[in-house]
Amino acid sequence: MSTNNVEQEIISIISDVSGFDEEEIKPDTNFFQDLEIDSIKAIEITVAIEKKFKIQVRDKDVPNITTLKQAVELVNTLLTQKATA
Amino acid sequence: MVLFIVIPACRESFFKKSDMDDAIIIGAGIGGLVCGCYLAKAGMKVLIAEQHYKPGGYCTSFKRNGFIFDAAAHSFGGYREDGIVRKVFEDLEIDKRVEITRFDPSDIIITPDYKVSFWTDLDETINDFQTAFPEESNNVKNFFNFLINPDTMFLARMRSWTFKNLIDKYFRNYKLKAILSFPIFGNGALPPSKISAFIGAKIFTEFLIDGGYYPVGGMQTLSNALAESFKEYGGELQLSSPVKKIKVINKEAKGVFIKNGEFIASKYVISSCDARQTFINLLGKKMVDQDFLNKLNHMIPSLSMFVLYLGMDKNFNPKQNIGSNIWYLPHYSIEKMYLAAANRNINNLSEYMVRISSDKKSILAFINTSCRNKIYWINNKNKLIESFITKLTQIIPDISKNIIFKDAATPYTLYRYTLNYRGAAYGWASTPSQLADPDFRKPSFIQGLYLTGHWSTQGLGIPGVTYLGYNTANLLIKKEKTKK
Incomplete structure (x- = not known):
C-alpha cells in the first residue's frame, strides 16, 4: 500500500471516529486539541488502524499517535516490519 | 414538591425538513x-x-x-x-x-474485617481506606490521584491492561485489592483478571468517586x-x-x-x-x-442480574444508611465470586449489593448471575428470593419481620423487557x-x-x-x- 493510500485510509478512520470532515484533518492537526479525541476515541482509532492494516500497535506506541503524520509514520514502519518479517 | 417552568427550547434550523x-x-x-x-x-x-x-x-x-x-x-x-x-x-x-439528590456515602463496602465508604468528599474516602490499610496509605493516595487526574494518553495506553494489572501496580494487600475490585465486579460483572483497566478506572471515576446521585x-x-x-x-x-x-x-x-x-x-x-x-x-x-x-x-456478553425487590411495612426502621449502595463482600476472592456467578445456582449465593430507598419503603438488592434459562428461573425464582432474604439478614438482621411484598427480576425478566441478549446487564x-x-x-x-x-x-x-x-x-x- 502506498504512503498516500495509507494516509487516506487513516484520514477516513479519524474522520469516522471524530466526526470531523476529512478536509479538516491535516498532517499536523492534533487529535486531542483540534479534533476532540479523548482516551476512548484514541483507543478506537488504534483498534481501527490495526484492523484496517492487519498490524499490531504496541501499547507503548499508542501515546505517540497524536497527529495524522505520526499515525502514518507508525503504520508505514509497522507495515515495513511486517513485510520483512 | 418542586415545580419547574420549562421554557420551550429553540431548535436550530440548519436542517431542512422533508417527509423522510x-x-x-x-x-x-x-x-x-x-x-x-x-x-x-x-x-x-x-x-x-x-x-x-x-x-x-x-x-x-x-x-x-x-x-x-x-x-x-x-x-x-x-x-x-x-x-x-x-x-x-x-x-x-x-x-x-x-x-x-445525592446520597452520602454513595457506596459502602462491608467485609468480615472492614467497612469502607465512598463519600462525596474524596478526602474522606481516602481517609477511610488509609485508616483500614495504614501500610498502603501512600498507595491509596496515589491510586485516587491517578483516577481523578487521568492522563488521556496513559488511559489509552492501558487499553490491553486488565484491572488486575492496574491495582497490582499500586497495591500489595490482597484484601484491599479485593475491596477495590468488588464494586468493579458489581458494576461490570467481571473479576479484576478479566475486566478492562480502562473500564475499571471509569467505574471508579464515574460511578464511585462521583456516584450516589438519584432523581x-x-x-x-x-x-x-x-x-x-x-x-x-x-x-x-x-x-x-x-x-x-x-x-x-x-x-x-x-x-x-x-x-x-x-x-x-x-x-x-x-x-x-x-x-x-x-x-x-x-x-x-x-x-x-x-x-x-x-x-x-x-x-x-456480560453476565446478567437477579434483582430482588422488597416492599417494607411502616415499622421498618433500618440502622443502615438509606440511599447508599451497600456492598457485602463475604470473602476476598473476587475470581471465585465470578466463577460462582457465571455458574449461578440457588445454593451458591454469597456476595450482593443492597440499597434501602430513602423513604425506607422498599429495598433493591442484586447479584450477578449467568443467564440460565426460562425453565430454571420458573423453578427457582422463589427459592432464590427466600435464600437472598436470608442472606440479607447478615447486615439487616430483622428484615424478614417487615417484608410485606417480595418479587424479583430474573435474567429472563430483564431479557423480556429490554431484549438484551441473555439478559446481559452491561x-x-x-x-x-x-x-x-x-x-x-x-x-x-x-x-x-x-x-x-x-x-x-x-x-x-x-x-x-x-x-x-x-x-x-x-x-x-x-x-x-x-x-x-
Missing part, C-alpha cells in the same frame, strides 16, 4: 434518548422506536402493591461540575424537569424527562413499537420496518438496542460481513479484547448505520451510555453540518 426522517433510533434506553434529544434539538427529524411501553431500558421503575421499585439502575454518577451526565442534563434541560421520584423520572425533552425538541417517540427490520439497499441503511409492517425511511439508522438483535435479526445475516459475523459469534463483557471495536459503533459494511448504548463496546452504566448517546449525536450533527 433524518434519523431513526431503535431503543429508548438512556443512550437512545440522549442521542435523540441532541439530534432533534439540532433540528433533525428524529423518530425513536421502543418495543417496551415505557422509555428507559434498564433505567425504568415500576409499581407493585403500592410500592415503586427501580427495575435495574438504582443511582447514577458522572454528575460533578464537569461530568458528562451533568453536561448532558444541562444541555437538554433535564435538570429543570427533575430534582437530583427524586425514582429512576423512571430521568427517562421520562429525557422523553419529554425529546418530544419538546420536535422528536417523535413511539412506544410499544418494536422495529422488525432495517432496510438496506446497496449496503446502505434506508430506514426501518416497524411492527405493523409500516416502512419508515430515514437517512440514518441508529441502533441503541442489543447488538445481536441489530445484526442478526434486524439486518439479517446476509447483510452482515462474514468476518464480522464470525467475530459477533465469538463475542462474550452489554458486551468489558474485557480488553472487546474494548472500543469500531465495527460496534459504525459498521464498515453498512453505510448510514450507527450503534450506540452499552453494546457499542465503549462504556456501560448511565454515565457510559450518556456519553455514547451524546457522542453519536455529535458525529452525525458534524457530518450534516459539513454537507451544508
Whole structure:
C-alpha cells in the first residue's frame, strides 16, 4: 500500500471516529486539541488502524499517535516490519 | 414538591425538513434518548422506536402493591461540575424537569474485617481506606490521584491492561485489592483478571468517586424527562413499537420496518438496542460481513442480574444508611465470586449489593448471575428470593419481620423487557479484547448505520451510555453540518 493510500485510509478512520470532515484533518492537526479525541476515541482509532492494516500497535506506541503524520509514520514502519518479517 | 417552568427550547434550523426522517433510533434506553434529544434539538427529524411501553431500558421503575421499585439502575454518577451526565442534563434541560439528590456515602463496602465508604468528599474516602490499610496509605493516595487526574494518553495506553494489572501496580494487600475490585465486579460483572483497566478506572471515576446521585421520584423520572425533552425538541417517540427490520439497499441503511409492517425511511439508522438483535435479526445475516459475523459469534456478553425487590411495612426502621449502595463482600476472592456467578445456582449465593430507598419503603438488592434459562428461573425464582432474604439478614438482621411484598427480576425478566441478549446487564463483557471495536459503533459494511448504548463496546452504566448517546449525536450533527 502506498504512503498516500495509507494516509487516506487513516484520514477516513479519524474522520469516522471524530466526526470531523476529512478536509479538516491535516498532517499536523492534533487529535486531542483540534479534533476532540479523548482516551476512548484514541483507543478506537488504534483498534481501527490495526484492523484496517492487519498490524499490531504496541501499547507503548499508542501515546505517540497524536497527529495524522505520526499515525502514518507508525503504520508505514509497522507495515515495513511486517513485510520483512 | 418542586415545580419547574420549562421554557420551550429553540431548535436550530440548519436542517431542512422533508417527509423522510433524518434519523431513526431503535431503543429508548438512556443512550437512545440522549442521542435523540441532541439530534432533534439540532433540528433533525428524529423518530425513536421502543418495543417496551415505557422509555428507559434498564433505567425504568415500576409499581407493585403500592410500592415503586427501580427495575435495574438504582443511582447514577458522572454528575460533578464537569461530568458528562451533568453536561448532558444541562444541555437538554433535564435538570429543570427533575430534582437530583445525592446520597452520602454513595457506596459502602462491608467485609468480615472492614467497612469502607465512598463519600462525596474524596478526602474522606481516602481517609477511610488509609485508616483500614495504614501500610498502603501512600498507595491509596496515589491510586485516587491517578483516577481523578487521568492522563488521556496513559488511559489509552492501558487499553490491553486488565484491572488486575492496574491495582497490582499500586497495591500489595490482597484484601484491599479485593475491596477495590468488588464494586468493579458489581458494576461490570467481571473479576479484576478479566475486566478492562480502562473500564475499571471509569467505574471508579464515574460511578464511585462521583456516584450516589438519584432523581427524586425514582429512576423512571430521568427517562421520562429525557422523553419529554425529546418530544419538546420536535422528536417523535413511539412506544410499544418494536422495529422488525432495517432496510438496506446497496449496503446502505434506508430506514426501518416497524411492527405493523409500516416502512419508515430515514437517512440514518441508529441502533441503541442489543447488538445481536441489530445484526442478526434486524439486518439479517446476509447483510452482515462474514468476518464480522464470525467475530459477533465469538463475542462474550456480560453476565446478567437477579434483582430482588422488597416492599417494607411502616415499622421498618433500618440502622443502615438509606440511599447508599451497600456492598457485602463475604470473602476476598473476587475470581471465585465470578466463577460462582457465571455458574449461578440457588445454593451458591454469597456476595450482593443492597440499597434501602430513602423513604425506607422498599429495598433493591442484586447479584450477578449467568443467564440460565426460562425453565430454571420458573423453578427457582422463589427459592432464590427466600435464600437472598436470608442472606440479607447478615447486615439487616430483622428484615424478614417487615417484608410485606417480595418479587424479583430474573435474567429472563430483564431479557423480556429490554431484549438484551441473555439478559446481559452491561452489554458486551468489558474485557480488553472487546474494548472500543469500531465495527460496534459504525459498521464498515453498512453505510448510514450507527450503534450506540452499552453494546457499542465503549462504556456501560448511565454515565457510559450518556456519553455514547451524546457522542453519536455529535458525529452525525458534524457530518450534516459539513454537507451544508
